Structure formats: structure tokens, C-alpha cells
Amino acid sequence: MQNKQVRVIQPKPVFDLSGTIPKNLKKRVCAYVRVSTDNEEQKTSYIAQTDEYTERIQNNPEWTFCGIYADEGISGTSTKHRKQFNNMMDAAKRGEIDLIMTKSISRFARNTVDCLNYIREMRAINVEIFFEKENIYSSDPKVDFLLTIMSSIAQEEARNVSENVKWNVQKRFNNSVPIVNHNRFLGYTKDKRGGNLIVVPEEAKIVREIFQMYVSGIGPMKIAKHMESIGATTGAGATKWSMSTVAVILKNEKYIGDLVQQKTLTVDYLSHKKVKNKELAPMYHTENAHEAIIDRETFLLAQRIREDR
Numbered sequence: 001m002q003n004k005q006v007r008v009i010q011p012k013p014v015f016d017l018s019g020t021i022p023k024n025l026k027k028r029v030c031a032y033v034r035v036s037t038d039n040e041e042q043k044t045s046y047i048a049q050t051d052e053y054t055e056r057i058q059n060n061p062e063w064t065f066c067g068i069y070a071d072e073g074i075s076g077t078s079t080k081h082r083k084q085f086n087n088m089m090d091a092a093k094r095g096e097i098d099l100i101m102t103k104s105i106s107r108f109a110r111n112t113v114d115c116l117n118y119i120r121e122m123r124a125i126n127v128e129i130f131f132e133k134e135n136i137y138s139s140d141p142k143v144d145f146l147l148t149i150m151s152s153i154a155q156e157e158a159r160n161v162s163e164n165v166k167w168n169v170q171k172r173f174n175n176s177v178p179i180v181n182h183n184r185f186l187g188y189t190k191d192k193r194g195g196n197l198i199v200v201p202e203e204a205k206i207v208r209e210i211f212q213m214y215v216s217g218i219g220p221m222k223i224a225k226h227m228e229s230i231g232a233t234t235g236a237g238a239t240k241w242s243m244s245t246v247a248v249i250l251k252n253e254k255y256i257g258d259l260v261q262q263k264t265l266t267v268d269y270l271s272h273k274k275v276k277n278k279e280l281a282p283m284y285h286t287e288n289a290h291e292a293i294i295d296r297e298t299f300l301l302a303q304r305i306r307e308d309r
Helices: 040-058 083-093 112-124 143-174 201-215 220-229 243-250 296-308
Strands: 027-035 063-072 099-102 128-131 188-190 197-199 259-261 264-268 273-276 284-286
Touching (some): 027 040, 027 083, 040 063, 063 083, 201 243, 220 243, 243 296
Parallel strands (some): 027 063
Antiparallel strands (some): 264 273
């Protein structure tokens, strides 16, 4: 009987960034870059990553540069609003990409489920993802366990960031610091120094006219048509008015100088879904927080009329 011989069949090596691939085959390579805020430091990182990946890919003679997909000022907890990320995934599905390079798992996705789903989806069509910080490839099935752990850590970091932001916002509420989108707020803007609401006289005239018409017995529909007829613009700068636009103005307590904050809540840090705060958490009501446009008596009369209709 002949001696048994065992021949070890080594697994195929994962793709090597050094570029040691068959000379007759060029890898089509792109990079994904994301920063989650618009501050100056993050913008610098965003530009640096984009430049670095562009140069690295273009300088490799065995790679074909397929572009940089970059999302700026976008959260990584969900891919829903990451336009460039989704464009990249679509290009990969069309067979236009062989390798995706990205800085880290957290830059790619902080949502564990999304991360693993996309990795497996790309693996099924022979598209690799290289996570530079972790120095791992998606093509090796053994990395699934590691990716699960690391993605979970990244997801937990996102949750902690969300909690820290929430704490900071609530602290600002307690200190009566206004957090208002004044760009769509008819009658007010913010001062450059402290972020306090200040009256815009021309817009305040429109607000006063709306309240006076309403307490005089004119309904929101007729008020909206009147605003259009005189060429008045809404808080969003539109010339088209609706009943709901008028209704929102009529019930806004900010026009009497009060400030009620945390009317809505983000209930899921992954989807960023917001709901009305119906006794889910404290609200913060500050009287005389800023200059009023409407006197309190007129405002309360408008609220009684609204309730009776």
C-alpha cells in the first residue's frame, strides 16, 4: 500500500493593493468618501481623502480609475439620503466596478444590517470592498464575523453621538437658546452674534395683516388668495399660498415672543425618523424670548377662533 500523501490547496489570495494582478486584466477601481458634518475640519478631511484616492488609483498602472463617489455632510447611519453611495452601488450592479476603496467601515456604513447586506450583495457579483483603516477585504468570507463586530461598534458609536447631540440640544433648550430654521420663518431672522430671533419689518407687516384678517372673520383660504394677489411671499420665499401655510402662521407662538422647543423628537438614530412630541419628552416653553410681532390678546383670540371652527 502506497504512503498517503496530503496536498494542501491554499485559498486564493484576496486582492492585493500593491497591484499584483494579471497584466492582461485591469481592475476597475473607485473610492467612496464620506464626512458627516459641514465643519471646516471635516471639509479638509473630505478634500484630502478625495485627492489621495484619486492620485493613488490613477497612478497604479494595473487599475482603471472609475471615479470618486463622495457624500458631504451626510450621516452614515442610513443609506437612504446618500446619493453618491447609491450611485456607486448602482454602477457596481451594472458591472462597471471591480473594487471599491473606502477609509473605514464607519465611513462606509454605521448601520450593521446595511453594511453586511451591501457587502454580501457586492460579493455576489464579484465586487470587492477594501476597508483601509481595518485593512480587511470583503471578499474573504471569514471577515463576516469581524465586520459584524466592527460594524456593531461603529453603530454603537453613532448611537453615542446621537445621545450626545440630544443632550447638547436639550441643554440649549434649558438655556432658552433658539434652534429655529429662520430661513423659512416669515417675520424673523437671526442675528449674527447670538443666534437670537430679530424682526424683519417688511415680513412682519404681512404676518400682522394675516392675523388682523383672521380675527376679523376672514378664513385661511381667502387670506391665502389675498396674499397671492398682493404678491406677498411665504417664509420659504414662494408666491403660492395655501390654507395650511396660513394655518401654520396663525398657530405659531413665536409671533407673540414665546418659544416652545422640542415639539418633535428623533425616535430612531438610525433612520432619523421624527415624530410629534405628544408627552414623550419634556417641552421647553420660554415666554418673552424675543421681540413679538403680534400682541398676546390678538393671538389668543385667533386661537379661540381656530378651536371653534
